[in-house]
Amino acid sequence: xxxxxxxxxxxxxxxxxxxxxxxxxxxxxxxxxxxxxxxxxxxxxxxxxxxxxxxxxxxxxxxxxxxxxxxxxxxxxxxxxxxxxxxxxxxxxxxxxxxxxxxxxxxxxxxxxxxxxxxxxxxxxxxxxxxxxxxxxxxxxxxx
Amino acid sequence: xxxxxxxxxxxxxxxxxxxxxxxxxxxxxxxxxxxxxxxxxxxxxxxxxxxxxxxxxxxxxxxxxxxxxxxxxxxxxxxxxxxxxxxxxxxxxxxxxxxxxxxxxxxxxxxxxxxxxxxxxxxxxxxxxxxxxxxxxxxxxxxxxxxxxxxxxxxxxxxxxxxxxxxxxxxxxxxxxxxxxxxxxxxxxxxxxxxxxxxxxxxxxxxxxxxxxxxxxxxxxxxxxxxxxxxxxxxxxxxxxxxxxxxxxxxxxxxxxxxxxxxxxxxxxxxxxxxxxxxxxxxxxxxxxxxxxxxxxxxxxxxxxxxxxxxxxxxxxxxxxxxxxxxxxxxxxxxxxxxxxxxxxxxxxxxxxxxxxxxxxxxxxxxxxxxxxxxxxxxxxxxxxxxx
Numbered sequence: 258x259x260x261x262x263x264x265x266x267x268x269x270x271x272x273x274x275x276x277x278x279x280x281x282x283x284x285x286x287x288x289x290x291x292x293x294x295x296x297x298x299x300x301x302x303x304x305x306x307x308x309x310x311x312x313x314x315x316x317x318x319x320x321x322x323x324x325x326x327x328x329x330x331x332x333x334x335x336x337x338x339x340x341x342x343x344x345x346x347x348x349x350x351x352x353x354x355x356x357x358x359x360x361x362x363x364x365x366x367x368x369x370x371x372x373x374x375x376x377x378x379x380x381x382x383x384x385x386x387x388x389x390x391x392x393x394x395x396x397x398x399x400x401x
Numbered sequence: 402x403x404x405x406x407x408x409x410x411x412x413x414x415x416x417x418x419x420x421x422x423x424x425x426x427x428x429x430x431x432x433x434x435x436x437x438x439x440x441x442x443x444x445x446x447x448x449x450x451x452x453x454x455x456x457x458x459x460x461x462x463x464x465x466x467x468x469x470x471x472x473x474x475x476x477x478x479x480x481x482x483x484x485x486x487x488x489x490x491x492x493x494x495x496x497x498x499x500x501x502x503x504x505x506x507x508x509x510x511x512x513x514x515x516x517x518x519x520x521x522x523x524x525x526x527x528x529x530x531x532x533x534x535x536x537x538x539x540x541x542x543x544x545x546x547x548x549x550x551x552x553x554x555x556x557x558x559x560x561x562x563x564x565x566x567x568x569x570x571x572x573x574x575x576x577x578x579x580x581x582x583x584x585x586x587x588x589x590x591x592x593x594x595x596x597x598x599x600x601x602x603x604x605x606x607x608x609x610x611x612x613x614x615x616x617x618x619x620x621x622x623x624x625x626x627x628x629x630x631x632x633x634x635x636x637x638x639x640x641x642x643x644x645x646x647x648x649x650x651x652x653x654x655x656x657x658x659x660x661x662x663x664x665x666x667x668x669x670x671x672x673x674x675x676x677x678x679x680x681x682x683x684x685x686x687x688x689x690x691x692x693x694x695x696x697x698x699x700x701x702x703x704x705x706x707x708x709x710x711x712x713x714x715x716x717x718x719x720x721x722x723x724x725x726x727x728x729x730x731x732x733x734x735x736x737x738x739x740x741x742x743x744x745x746x747x748x749x750x751x752x753x754x755x756x757x758x759x760x761x762x763x764x765x766x767x768x769x770x771x772x773x774x775x776x777x778x779x780x781x782x783x784x785x786x787x788x789x
Contacts (some may be wrong), residue, residue, distance in 0.1 A: 268531045298647030299532040305646045325554070325651055327546035328599040329539050337537035345536050345543050345598075347649075354647030359536050370554040387535055
């Protein structure tokens, strides 16, 4: 079941140091472009839409819907291979970006496209946490 | 400037083996290079340009040294499995610009026998790799499976439709004595194979094989003097489709860009294509690519492949008559070079008689590299007979 998923430690690069530090405090940050306003994903101090280097952090709502997913039945990845089957998904955040993640805290077979989800954090014990998503029972039924 | 008619594929070679435990990658590069040169009627001393991906060592330097090549032009563009289709286009451009006369393109790898040594992307510390490396992506299949889920959601594509692609490939592979899988399959058998990453099952996946292949691209002047029949390069397109600032759409591929550019340069339409090599890392790859190349409307790929549409010689669009990556060969986990090789066989009339397309004069070869689940390279090549 999903609660047993491993928590590999993300490699922190200079441009993502603050992002990972925030996850350890239960915050999902989005880099935003100060010029065109668009949320940037994956986080980087450069806007791939308008080319601006003027960007800053803001906190995401942590809510979204499942854009697509797969239930993984075969895996050779240590930690994950002991947790089969598990769900890899793209979640479309309320702010727009589609982020790769896992869906947890439900049966893999219950996951559907469009399902409302909210973020949960799984601590790595190394100053960071993995942002994963669980079904969001508080969401209004407007997932697409 | 156009490359139409400015260069020819004069030599092809596909390594006959699918498991090679006792040779180095460099050795396999050398063997396929020699094979393609012999096919063209040329020798190593004729080669003045070399093209390779990251399987060859330190860019083009390692194999230039190993083979003793004297080069005036090199290119080690790395776009995964589509690299070699890109290389054909770049070789034609270089020949058209007078930079070289005889270009050698090689691929080799041993994923069946050895861990993936020498491949990029395995945990490199770039942000894209970090943000996708945490979630248990179990090889390429996970990303392609997510594309399949979304395609099914938007267009009603079914697992049975995906299975039709494998079945068509298996019907071709039964005639290829070198194919890794040679038994014809049924839709039911494909649907009974184990689930790997839903909705993709084992038989939705390509084979894992050692081996490689090579191509020789030459100028019209060189082609004229060779006794072997060449394939004329008519058009080429290439594109990178990436995650688009997190707004990625998994229902299409880079073929939406590379395809139209290739068709325009070649001056032909989809109706003119007698045979198509379509990159088939997974069954969903074929469905999306057929749509993106304009063989059917977006979302209609699953219905297009029904009723034996892909089966040679009589289907609407005979494809992958060597058995493709799905059944024959996917050397180095990369299938682009075998796509070009089988297209040239068809244009020469040298495919297996059971799958040879009658009067095959225009063929298409399409490569896909990276992952349609994240970022990918697409390259489309349109070839014709010498007088096309």
